[in-house]
Amino acid sequence: MIHPGKPTKFDIRRIFRARQNGGNFHVRTAGPGTSAPVLLALHESPRSSLSLVPLMGQISDRVRVIAPDTPGFGVSNRLNDRVTSLRDYAASLVELLDGLGLKKVALYGTHTGAAIACEFALHYPQRVSHLLLDGVPVFNPQERRAFANGYFAPYSPRWDGTHVMKLWSRMLDQAYWFPWHDRIPENEITRGDPNLELLNRTVVGHLQAGEAYSDPYALAVAYETVSAIRQLQCPVTMFARASDLLRPHLGRLPDTWTTFSLGDDRTEWGEFIAYRVISTDCDRMGDVPANSATRRFLRTDTGWLHAARATSADQSNGALFPAFLISDRSYHGDIANPWVVDPPGYGDSELRHATKLDAASLALSLEQASEQLEVTPPTIAPLSLAAARLLQQAPIPAPDLDGRHLLACWFAARNCLASRPFQRPLTTGSVESVFRLLFLAPRHREALNAIQQTATEAPELA
Template sequence: MAPLQSIIRLPDGLHVRLQVLGQGPAVILCHESPRSSSALLVLAMRLQHRFSCIMLDTPGFGLSDPLPMSRPEVPDFAGVVLNVIKALGLGRVPVYGTHTGAAIAVEAALQAPDQVSTAILDGYAIFTEVERDQFLVSYLHPFRPAMDGSLAAWLWSRVRDQFTAFPWNQVGDGSKLGFGPPPLSAMQKVVEDLLLAGDAYRAGYSAAFRYDHFAPLAKLLCPVYIVTREDDLLFAHMERARGSGDKVNLFALSPDRDIWGDTIGRLITDHAGPETLSAQKIIIRAEKHSGARRIVNTTVGPVVIRIDGEGDTVVLLHDVPGDMADLDHLTNRLRRSHRVVRVNLPGFGLSPLAKDAPVSMASIVRGVDESLVAAGATNAPVIACGASLPVAMQLAGDPQITALDPWPQVVQGASEHLPDLAPRWDGSHLMAAFWWARDYEIYKPWYNRVNTELRSIGNERDTDRIHLRFQAIVMAGETGIRLTRLLYETDVACALAGAAHRLRVLVTDGDPDSAALVAWATPHIDADRITPVPRPPEQLAPVLADLLS
């Protein structure tokens, strides 16, 4: 069973993602750096029949906002956990944490013994002063998107080295690990989480390195359990905690995952609260604190949406490759006059398809339809960018549709040029993703790398925009490629005549396919509903605002 998800908006405005799985007394689970709550699913699946597991994305990781201060410390992260417990009305609950999450769990128990019944620490670092200083100086490489693809190469090298040695940046006989590495699929998940965090990953890590892990253990009023497997890179640190406090209990475990799960489950049981909660009930509580960013738990998987502004509603669907971050510039202008609902298409970017959902156009359409119902945007006018036009034309009702540069409709064979994103040991799948993102910004279509086919790109290339598209491609992965193929191969020409009364086509002025798009639309749509528009978002947004008004 897949977890339900929500993004809760705390009183200070911070958005925090929750993943909730199971039924029973609640337990809070906090992940390690540089991961997200998805790293906790392995444990949650073992506990789901006894507990309601609430997995949090630490601020700055996953889909949670980073903390606003320039140098957050562990007590700041712990305060967020306590605010979530309070917002969900959980009372006093066990808090589990692994690695960085373990430090957060200790600090949460220290700050609020009335909210934390026990702290269960799965791998707890106790660094010497020398170790701490070395980590702070050399461990946290800056996360720098670049036009040359060097970030993609660094990402893969960084993650591979993490599973080769500890510390990862000191690969040698004295630091090599005696276990691993994990399968390629597991390494790819770490890459995805590191991509989501971006340079904010350094804030969580550095806070943990600066934290005095030893001293707080003696001050805790609730029981503390340090549970560490032999194949945990912090296994040797457990002995450093011996004698640290009367409430501290040490459990050295074998690598056996069954023993590990059973031990943690028993410790949670000993300190669990009296209230039995389902995942659905917790999500209902979380949704009472919704903000601009939301997650809709559709029948095809969690779909991320964002709602900005006030006024008449307009829906924005992004192009592929990409995700709803592509629409930031347009949204910032349109929100002045409209309530803008952005939907991250199911199966792309931040909206993964459920494992049992068919990889089909029907799944994409169903997920968008259900998300629009949840957002109160059914039958609102839709701006469908690029490859999303076939989705817009199949939505429930008969919404007015503005097709913004529906370029796949005049391209033959684009799906034959899609990259292979299956993870490979040499990391070439990440380079393929990067060059797809970069070439998309320059050539049209991206694989026609001829300078006469250059897009209208202005005088500067936007490194951040290319990076966000690269991130969306990596997050969508192989499923995204299969769905992209379906979008590229769906010809809507036969439906144009029947939809002419509700369809407007905007053609990017100066692009190599502009004449072809006009010719494609003209037989079915009145000429006054085919409009040339500029490509730069800051110029395009006012044109769209005028058309909507």
């Protein structure tokens, strides 16, 4: 048996939990090796549970953190019906907790996550030992109208690529003004030079969510936060850090309510949260099990690899080309429900920053994935080497202040499809799918070199 590398100091697992009506929750979880108090943590929009990794790093030595991607964001599938209320998101959390056998948890939410957490605590107070609201959204009627009329700009792919430049321009504007679309002196933010990596991660969140990115976002802006908090029947703590855009909103809460203004020191922030989780009577849990039959994350030496059953791959955000097919049957015969695995750094698979990816490390990670999928001996074959060779000519999308990395990716995607190795029509929608593949894989040349070297003796399936 080929064992993956040892977990890091604070070990984050990535799992899928199946939903009753189809689709999956993607969950990041971290905690001590033994049973610990459970904190259910909800992220802001349009991000994913990746934004909660710093919190996990501060408190997972004594708290079991369970951080799902909001449905429709990150790697979680959307809810089946179009969401019209934050209660729809709250109800989905009930299913998640029930499936894990958890009756009562501490609940943390930031920004949009804070609004969802508040709605959950309002309707299911018996499930919450303590509610922690980090950056409470309290918008007035005038701001709600202004947000509705301009803040939630639609993301509609255009052939000439102007949509990606508009998206990047919005990210830059949001680093200087809040709200970004109302560029007046009163809305200016003093933050120094913009953090390009952070802006890029926010763009990733937009791309993963697609055109529905604004659903929970808009509902959080419209949420009657003060009214909801007044009706709560569980302990609640409201706070914000110094750099939080919503810190001024603490001053909009009633004067008789206790709020906390924290500095930006992460250790102080983590201790503040951990103390309130440990001090409450919530359920305890060790590791969090996965239970999805259609999607899995597999721990390998190169990072977590995403795998999807071929029957469900087209419905997921991952399993895009280039990819590997792992099956227990010869490629010459019928392949029953094979697993499609995104290579390291592609689709939804990770590639650790410090990892050198070459043919040997890629082959090892695929063997480790096969063992966890219980496919032995496996047939491992690339789906399309022709696509991989062409994608290798595309640029590496390192963030630039002027957004040229986004535009370069868009035209690289157009050029790839124009060469027709993908057997897809050259449409704006098909270009968008290849563009997302390139943009979400910043080390794709390194990965593609390894894919081609590994696949020299393997059969190509497409």
